[in-house]
Each structure stands twice: as structure tokens, then as C-alpha cells.
Amino acid sequence: MKYDVVIAGCGVVGAMTAREFSRYDLKVCVLEKENDVSMGASRANSGIIHGGYDPVPGTLKAEMNILGVPLLYEAAKDLSVPFKQNGSMVCAFGKEEEGAIRALYERGLANGVEGLRVLTGDEARELEPNLSKALTLALLVPTGGIISPYELTVAAMGNAMDNGADLKLNFEVAAVARTEEGFTVSSAAGETVTGRIFINAAGGFSDRVAEMAGDCDFAIIPRAGEYMILDKEAGDTVSRTIFQVPTKDGKGILVCPTVHGNLLTGPTALPVGDPESRETTPAGLEKVAFLAKKSVPGVDFSKVITSFSGVRSSVASGDFIIRASETVPGLIHLAAIDSPGLTSCVAIARRAVELAADCGIALTPKANWDGTRPDPDAFRRMTDEEKDACIKERPDYGHIICRCEGVSEGEIRDAIRRNPGARDVDGVKRRVRAGMGRCQGGFCAPYVMRLISEETGIPMVEVTKSGKGSRMITGGRIGEEADQ
Numbered sequence: 001m002k003y004d005v006v007i008a009g010c011g012v013v014g015a016m017t018a019r020e021f022s023r024y025d026l027k028v029c030v031l032e033k034e035n036d037v038s039m040g041a042s043r044a045n046s047g048i049i050h051g052g053y054d055p056v057p058g059t060l061k062a063e064m065n066i067l068g069v070p071l072l073y074e075a076a077k078d079l080s081v082p083f084k085q086n087g088s089m090v091c092a093f094g095k096e097e098e099g100a101i102r103a104l105y106e107r108g109l110a111n112g113v114e115g116l117r118v119l120t121g122d123e124a125r126e127l128e129p130n131l132s133k134a135l136t137l138a139l140l141v142p143t144g145g146i147i148s149p150y151e152l153t154v155a156a157m158g159n160a161m162d163n164g165a166d167l168k169l170n171f172e173v174a175a176v177a178r179t180e181e182g183f184t185v186s187s188a189a190g191e192t193v194t195g196r197i198f199i200n201a202a203g204g205f206s207d208r209v210a211e212m213a214g215d216c217d218f219a220i221i222p223r224a225g226e227y228m229i230l231d232k233e234a235g236d237t238v239s240r241t242i243f244q245v246p247t248k249d250g251k252g253i254l255v256c257p258t259v260h261g262n263l264l265t266g267p268t269a270l271p272v273g274d275p276e277s278r279e280t281t282p283a284g285l286e287k288v289a290f291l292a293k294k295s296v297p298g299v300d301f302s303k304v305i306t307s308f309s310g311v312r313s314s315v316a317s318g319d320f321i322i323r324a325s326e327t328v329p330g331l332i333h334l335a336a337i338d339s340p341g342l343t344s345c346v347a348i349a350r351r352a353v354e355l356a357a358d359c360g361i362a363l364t365p366k367a368n369w370d371g372t373r374p375d376p377d378a379f380r381r382m383t384d385e386e387k388d389a390c391i392k393e394r395p396d397y398g399h400i401i402c403r404c405e406g407v408s409e410g411e412i413r414d415a416i417r418r419n420p421g422a423r424d425v426d427g428v429k430r431r432v433r434a435g436m437g438r439c440q441g442g443f444c445a446p447y448v449m450r451l452i453s454e455e456t457g458i459p460m461v462e463v464t465k466s467g468k469g470s471r472m473i474t475g476g477r478i479g480e481e482a483d484q
Helices: 012-021 060-079 095-111 121-127 149-162 204-214 284-293 341-358 384-393 411-419 427-433 445-455
Strands: 001-010 027-031 090-093 117-120 138-143 145-147 166-168 173-178 183-187 192-200 221-229 243-244 254-257 263-266 304-314 321-322 329-337 399-401
Touching: 001 012, 001 183, 012 027, 012 149, 012 329, 012 341, 027 149, 027 192, 027 304, 060 095, 060 145, 060 149, 060 263, 060 321, 060 341, 090 095, 095 117, 095 138, 117 121, 117 166, 121 138, 145 192, 149 166, 149 427, 173 204, 192 204, 192 341, 204 304, 204 329, 221 284, 243 284, 321 341, 321 445, 329 341, 399 411, 399 445, 411 445, 427 445
Parallel strands: 001 027, 001 192, 027 166, 090 243, 192 329
Antiparallel strands: 090 138, 117 138, 173 183, 183 192, 221 263, 221 304, 243 254, 254 263, 321 329
């Protein structure tokens, strides 16, 4: 099929861009190299909605952050994605850091952030009693919040698909050719897709995709961030997102609740050579624990249930790259989208649509476009009477598969059926939290595998944890070599 818009990369920016284009009478296709959406930085993300006090005024980051906050809250409501406007604090420890707090306050005012306040240490501890007694000054940012980044990505792409967009998984871009009609994009497996406009939202690989398309004047710098997640028993340690004074490497180690009631600490910021690096290190996790306790001494790291790492992509300038190519007509770059990229994703997507219009794409609104999405967690919020009625209609909702998170068979089956359908164990985990609890899937994984097999027809021996090379069962069929 020939498309009007082809997007490389289905992280939160690519997915939200597809959703924005799906508003119009256009044929849209998203290409993703992995077995699921949200497999890069959007998978391993702190989920923070940044208020906008940190970006340098006049930069794209500042502009997109300020525009993005209300747009993201609105989109999250429409897409039934869990979020909370819980606010944030930036903490100073001593006179030297107090100057940085006052500078961030002035910067936030220049950017147009509303409601900022500078608090004394005692005022901050009145709001957050578990903060360190060594804290001397804090910046309160009421517009800040938290959200589930992977659920946002799934919902945005699913909504785009519900409105007619296509998604091609396991499509690793290997070549991009400019033609008279636009672009021909080829995969490593030999599949091709054509489009009038080509949008490069390929995250850590966006410089390589740009080079394939014939216009690369930037080099991605990958930085790994390591995190630890604590059990829900620790989830009320703080109510806001607690930052330390930012450094040249980022916003530092944070301590914050998650939308699902856990406690999150991290990230580090270490340069790495591989944009797909997912390694955690003893030194990195020790650093996270040490610095988290600087802000919140009572964090109980005996409650850690898992750790993870993700890579965010930046460039030497430190700003986003959001532009149409000057030398390759129809090529649009959405690159170097590190923090506050999640916060900015809707604003970035809308800017991409504007850039496409400048490239000659006609924007005719669809009369029947629907930007809403049913709540996948609706069953959990029902009263007991409502749940009983639901189970009478769908008995599989009465069969609990994940004991830690209370996830039913019906919820898992719907996660596999609903756009974009889960096709591996981690895909189910990101959609309905089966495997997110204390046992990390130790009990429910075999049942989730069986449901994936039943719903998709994938043989049990070929069901994977997260795509190619991650089969859950070794051995395979006779004559085949298992992935691991």
C-alpha cells in the first residue's frame, strides 16, 4: 500500500504523532523494529510530567515542555491512561545549591510555568515529612505529574489504529530511498513501504535512519539510566516527585510514587555505546540508593522488587531536533527527544503535523475521528455488584491469573485482542500489569503464555518474553534450534 505518512519508530513520540495524523484523511503507517510498541526509551522511562522550570528559555525543549503539559493531561484523559498531577519538588542541600533553586525559579517564570514557589526546608518537610532534615530550600512545582509512559504509548498507537493507521512490527529500517513520489522504506527482511512524507522518530537510531534518508547533520549520544522499583508497601514514602538540583547530565536521582502505587528511584546518566543497552550495574544501583537516601533517608531498599535500565538519546547541543530537512524534501526529523520528551510528546506530534503541511500534505479532518479510548482498567474500578454483573457476561473476568496485581484472564485476553495487540509476555505486562508485582511473573507467566498462544495461534514453544531471541521455553520443535 502507498501511504501519505510513514513514521519510523513507535515510542511515545512516534505513536502520538500517528494519532495526530489519524485525525485527517490520510493513510498513515508506523514502522517499529521490535515485536511491540514502547520498546525503547518509552519502556524504561521515569514517567515524570515535568513542569517546565528546567529547560533554557528560547529552546525547543522549553517551548515544547510548556505547550506539552496541558496537552498531555488532556490526551491522557481521552485515552484513559493513568496519570496524576501530584506536583514535584527540587531540593537543595546547603547555600551553594540554594542559588541553583532560585535560578530555576527565575527560569521557570521566564518559561511561563504557573504556581512556582520557593520553600524553606521546614515548609518542604511540612508537605513531605519524610524529606531529609539536611534539606535547606526547595522549589515547589504544582503543575508536575506522573504517568505510565508505556501505557500512554500503547493507547496512543491503539487510538491511531482505531482511526485507520497501520502498524508494522518487526520492521527494522534498513534502507530509505527518495523517489519522485516520496520515499521507499525497506526492512532488513526485504519488505518495502512507500510514503509521501517520511518522519524519523527512531530514538537512539534516528541518526542512522537520517543518514539512510540522505540528511544527517547530527550524532545521537546515548545515555543509560538505571532505576529501582520498590514494592507498594513503600509507595506512600513521598506523595510528590522529589528531585535534586540538576546537573549537566540531567535532572539527577529522583524519588517518586508511580501511578500504580509503587515507589521509583533513579536514574543514573552514563554514556553508553549501544542505544539498546539494558544492563544494570551494581555500581549504578548503589549510586541510585545512596543519592535517593540523600533526599529521602527513609527509603527502604529492602522493598526493591526489580531494577531496570533504559537509554535516552541526546545530541551535543542539548536541545530537541524537530525540523523538516532542507536538502531532502518530505523528510522530517523528530530526534534527540530526551527529557522532557514524554511531557512534550503531544506538542511534538502537533508540530510534526504542521511541518508535514508545510511539505505539501493536505490536512482534511475526518468527520468520524474519535480521540477517546475505553479504559482497560475499568473492571478494577467497578463496585462488587458491577463486577458480579460483568463476570456473568464474561466469566473469564472472574478467573484471576496474576495474584500479585489481581489481573484476570478476561483483562489479559482483551489486552491481546485490543489494538495494538500484545504478542509476547512483556507486552501483556505493560498493558495490564500481569507480572509487575512482587513475584515478577513467577506464578502467572505460564498462564499468560497459554492465553497468548490461544488468542494468536502462536505455538507455546514460540511465545517469547519480548520478541526475537527471548523464547520462554527452550528446545523448540524437532530439527529447530531454540533461541536460547
